[in-house]
Amino acid sequence: MGERTIRRRSASQWAVAWRRFRRNKSALAGSSIVVFFLVVAIVGPYLAPYPARSYEALYAGEAGEPPSWKHPFGVEQSGIDVFSEVIHGTRNDLYVGLAASILTTLIGVALGAVGGYFKGLVGDIVLGITQVFFVIPVLLLILLFARVFSVLVFKGLGLTLIVLILAFFGWSSVSFIVRGETLKIKEMEFVQAARSLGASSWRLLFRHIVPNILSPVIVITTLNIAGFILTEVVVSFLGFGDANTSTWGLILNEGFSYMRTEWWVPLFPGLAVVFCVLGFNLMGDGLSDALNPRLRE
Amino acid sequence: MIPVFLGVAILTFAVGNAAGNPLDLIRAGLRNPSPQVIEALRQYYHLDRPVYERFLLWFGELLQGNLGVSQSGRPVAQQIGAWAFTTLELQLISLMLAVAIGIPVGVYSAKKQYSNADYAITSVAIFGYSMPTFWLGIMLIILFSFYLGWLPSSGAEGISFFWWGNPILDQLAHLVLPVTVLTYVTLAAIVRLVRANMLEVLRQDYILAARSSGLSDRTVTYRYALRNAISPVVTLVGLSFGAALGGAPATETTFSWPGLGYAFAQAALNLDIPLVQGITVVITIMVLVANLITDMAYVALDPRVRID
Numbered sequence: 001m002g003e004r005t006i007r008r009r010s011a012s013q014w015a016v017a018w019r020r021f022r023r024n025k026s027a028l029a030g031s032s033i034v035v036f037f038l039v040v041a042i043v044g045p046y047l048a049p050y051p052a053r054s055y056e057a058l059y060a061g062e063a064g065e066p067p068s069w070k071h072p073f074g075v076e077q078s079g080i081d082v083f084s085e086v087i088h089g090t091r092n093d094l095y096v097g098l099a100a101s102i103l104t105t106l107i108g109v110a111l112g113a114v115g116g117y118f119k120g121l122v123g124d125i126v127l128g129i130t131q132v133f134f135v136i137p138v139l140l141l142i143l144l145f146a147r148v149f150s151v152l153v154f155k156g157l158g159l160t161l162i163v164l165i166l167a168f169f170g171w172s173s174v175s176f177i178v179r180g181e182t183l184k185i186k187e188m189e190f191v192q193a194a195r196s197l198g199a200s201s202w203r204l205l206f207r208h209i210v211p212n213i214l215s216p217v218i219v220i221t222t223l224n225i226a227g228f229i230l231t232e233v234v235v236s237f238l239g240f241g242d243a244n245t246s247t248w249g250l251i252l253n254e255g256f257s258y259m260r261t262e263w264w265v266p267l268f269p270g271l272a273v274v275f276c277v278l279g280f281n282l283m284g285d286g287l288s289d290a291l292n293p294r295l296r297e
Numbered sequence: 298m299i300p301v302f303l304g305v306a307i308l309t310f311a312v313g314n315a316a317g318n319p320l321d322l323i324r325a326g327l328r329n330p331s332p333q334v335i336e337a338l339r340q341y342y343h344l345d346r347p348v349y350e351r352f353l354l355w356f357g358e359l360l361q362g363n364l365g366v367s368q369s370g371r372p373v374a375q376q377i378g379a380w381a382f383t384t385l386e387l388q389l390i391s392l393m394l395a396v397a398i399g400i401p402v403g404v405y406s407a408k409k410q411y412s413n414a415d416y417a418i419t420s421v422a423i424f425g426y427s428m429p430t431f432w433l434g435i436m437l438i439i440l441f442s443f444y445l446g447w448l449p450s451s452g453a454e455g456i457s458f459f460w461w462g463n464p465i466l467d468q469l470a471h472l473v474l475p476v477t478v479l480t481y482v483t484l485a486a487i488v489r490l491v492r493a494n495m496l497e498v499l500r501q502d503y504i505l506a507a508r509s510s511g512l513s514d515r516t517v518t519y520r521y522a523l524r525n526a527i528s529p530v531v532t533l534v535g536l537s538f539g540a541a542l543g544g545a546p547a548t549e550t551t552f553s554w555p556g557l558g559y560a561f562a563q564a565a566l567n568l569d570i571p572l573v574q575g576i577t578v579v580i581t582i583m584v585l586v587a588n589l590i591t592d593m594a595y596v597a598l599d600p601r602v603r604i605d
Contacts, residue, residue, distance in 0.1 A: 132304035135588065137543035137580050140561060141308055144573055147565050148312050151325055226427065233429050234547045238562050256435060256551070263439045270432040278427040 017215075020290035027286020033279025041091040050084035052246045057081050067264050074264030076254055082265055086272050088246035093276070096163055096247075097229040103167035104228075105221045108174025109210060115175065116182030117205050127179070133172040139234065142169050146240040158242040162235060166228050174220050181213040215291035219284055226280035233273050248273050298585050305581045306359060309574045310352050318344055319570040326568025327368050334370045338571065341365040359578060365571035367564070373575035377557070381579060383453055384549070384556030388541055390472065391479035396534060399484045403491025404523060410496060418488060425485025430544060434478045434551035441474060448473050451553035475552045483537045490533050494526035501525075528599040535591025539584040 021027050050056055057063060057071065058079025067074040073082035115126030145165045150157075157164075185191060186209060194208050235241050236249025243250065248269040255265030313319040319342055323330060342365075343354045358365070364373035406418040442450035449471050454464075498504065499522055507521045508514075541548075545558025546565075553559065557576050564572040 128300050129304075132301050135301045135539070135584065136305050136308070137539065137577065137584055139543040139546065140577050140580060141305075141312075143546060143562070143565050144309070144312050144577070147568065148315050148322060151568065152315065152322065230429055234431065234544070237429070237431060238546055238550060239566055252429075252432065252435070259435055259439055260443050263443075266432065266435045266439075270429065270436065273432065274424065274428050278423065281423060281427050 030282025044087040048084040052088040055079040073268040100166040100228040101224040108171040112175035112178025116179035222284035364575035367572040395483035399487030407495035431547040
């Protein structure tokens, strides 16, 4: 046994996960799709041929034209260039997906950790609320809240209102996962060791327990981005979104009325949704495999 | 179940009163509601009382099945019955098809792990849950109704003429596209879960023991492995039923399917608050009943749950 073997540090958990992730082809494909959409979201709006919600093509007499070199995804009846609109929508839909998912994770981790750690009344109440939010028909309430609040209470919040509503109704799955992991980890010896050294409950919870449940939280956050993008698309498609902000769902809403004659209007934003959501799903599945210590291969 | 029901009641009541009282919302949705409707709703919501009393009185009415009147002046409870039937028709047919196809396909995919068939199945499945249900519906309508002209694009039955010339075939024809869409999406989730569970179970020692004692492949797969892999799938089926019901506004709007979801989307856009509250409550009850059935099936299928 030389000094060399002793000094060599074992690979960290994250390094092992990264190595696994890199070997997973579908995870890499998913991440590439995600990176592509992120790039489009960041630089796309500056390069798009037309500004958001612009009816310019109408004045050029090109309204309702099928895909061409000038309008790769065709033109809506109203004169909106679908290609530009899909690009502007990318930024807005990713904003909704990312923001809602991050908010959801914050709410879900806080409530899940508190609910799993504290026994008795507090834990029961948190669990009860989580179960209610897990079972209720969330989409109906999202639509209802979006409609009522955009009309009367919080006019002009735009997409941020949708983000807040999605997060308000979407945190229960994160909370359940975090609760389960907290229940497991709080019985472990290192937590007891910290407790016997005098660490407070909050310190135990957020310094010792929460950092150890990051893996499942990262996975569910990634998958939730996909879920929230899909939900936003449904909300806008049904006409409950912000009618002044370009989103994929809004184009689908407008394309639905003219689908008999203009197949290109619903086709292209829908493909954008499918690939973007697919990317996040593949990436999430890949992360799940890479971060799972039980998988041997 | 009771806290869930109460939770939904509180949320729907709260949103109805978010702007002070439901009548303001109804007026915002409909310029000139008839004075009779306004008067009926004023009594139904007990607007002369303080908010907490209003909630209790409204909840009491709800428990007795009185859901108020909609903007049109008709009682909500009366309108909901027919919609609930068409929604359940569509959802139950799709769910049964998804289970019937999803389980064997998932098992096959797990048994042939990493084969071309497995890759094909998992790819088709991952597209299924990455896709907005209604968008697939739109694409199928464009292809099969508008371009090929084989199937009707909207509604549950023909009005002016019968598709395929016969009333029963006509109803079937109207079911084909919505059922296909809903089945595919649920199917995707079922296949994925069955495959994952089967892969885990097939590696267990008792499967090897069963094989080495000379049991046929069929018996080992379906009686030994699947029996142990199926419990989470039962939970998923219950959850997907709830999700499909909750997602009904989008799918039903796409196909103009005269069910609860389509009615909900219209009512919510028009701010027809009593109708919206009524449909939300009814769908919640359906979801809760589905969960109850799921729990019972879970216990029946998995003896390990019964012990505690």
